[in-house]
Amino acid sequence: MKTEYKKVIQRLCYEGYLHNTVLKPARCQITVNDMLIAGAQEPRILEILPGLLLIEPKVIRNIKRDLPRHPEIQEAIRNVEEKRVAAEFLKIPIIDCIKQAKILQIIYERKKINNKSKNLNLRVSGEDIKKLERLSRRLGKTKSETVRYLLTNNLS
């Protein structure tokens, strides 16, 4: 397994933009070149690349340095922005890149909401904590997720 492939997959899984069966998500540092090398092995990475550069470019290091060297990527970004569905990016139909860009946007928005969460100290009884732990186990969620779940589904 190529190093570039491994670290790109791990980082994209960490960001929630890709799913893999065997590699663990990790916050690996990746560059455009890594994405292109890994993309030759897994074209789904190329599907994601233009959308990623539009929506969350900070995932990729040294873009200002590297992107001017890749006019084909710049063109793909423009094609995604302008929805030129007939175009291609390294043999990947731009329509697939556009679809992925939409999906990335949804996941990114959700991540932003979660990242904005703040700590809250509450005074509750031991019994309440036990109830929360029991319910979290039943739902297969963390305690914070369970509180969010209750707020979303039972009260609002």
Add this chain to the structure above:
Amino acid sequence: MKAKFQSLLSALEVWLNDENIRRIKEGELTLKQIEIKLMGQFALLIALPNLDLNATADFDAVIRGDNTVVQFLKERLLEHNLILDSDAELIQMPKGTPWNLFHKGNFLTVLVAAPEYVAASKCQFKRTKDKLQLQKLLRKFPKWKETIHSLSISTEWLDEN
């Protein structure tokens, strides 16, 4: 991925149970059994958990059930960075595709398309993004070729440069 999906289904079962209790108490119609048919790339990830396979966040499934449940499932999937693909109905699974039982609960039945038939459906479309993966799968499971050919689907394009 398989474990993550299983925990998601358990959460869905709990929610359906709670929702039905609430509906009975309030005299509303209860939710009926839901069937989820999983296909496309995610069916491969579930069926072959030990092979290095990737999927983008679009979750290809056809769901037969109440719209409330579909909405709930959409929200839970998003918590796992998965987006229910509205185009899943367009995925053409070959006629006679075997559907393997993945989960059978009180409210939920989940069926996953047999992986060799998912490979066959991908062969129909000849997409660049599937080529390397299909070559890898057919090297690993050479008998799949026979299944694919028996469905009158060609694999010749996989040998072209």
